[in-house]
Amino acid sequence: MDMKLELVMVPVTDVDRAKEFYEKVGFVVDHDQVVSDDVRFVQLTPPGSACSIAIGKGLTQLEPGSLDNLQAVVADADAVRAELVERGIEVSEVDELAWGRFVFFADPDGNGWSLQELPDWSASAGGEGYQP
Structure with missing residues (x-):
């Protein structure tokens, strides 16, 4: 059985700002x-992703800012960080961990994101092991 995650609701206070x-x-x-006076649905997709996010009005009962670790995979954490800084996004330095290189940022409501550059598993496992 296949299951493909395609949409994640992200709770925000101001739809246009988000x-x-x-x-x-x-x-x-x-x-x-705008579906009705009580419902607005905005779907956005990260570049290259098969999964989108939805922000809006009347979509979720979660409190704005309550998502603290949405994660996406990137090819190059340094390049992504540089591009986000150039676009005026407040972003962390690259965090080097054994399971990847990470860059962190949050939306205006505080919903947290991590962007992970996966390690080269083949190099650490002699060509064997997990490959995304």
Whole structure:
């Protein structure tokens, strides 16, 4: 049985402010629909991702800022960090860990993101082991 995660609801207080932020990060706006006075659905997709996020009004009961570790994989943590800084995004230094190199940032509500550059598992396992 296949299961593909395709959409994660991200709770925000100000939909337009969050939409602008995620566009600045580089997410593509797929949809922005006002369904009713109580529901607005904005879907954004990180570049190269098969999974999107949704922000809006009336989509989730989670408190804005309550997601503390959404994670995406990137090819080069240094390059991604440099690009985000150039775009005016407040981002951490690259954090070097045994399981990858990470860059962290948060949206205006405090929903936290980590961007992981995976280690070269083949080098550490003699050509064997996990390969994404």
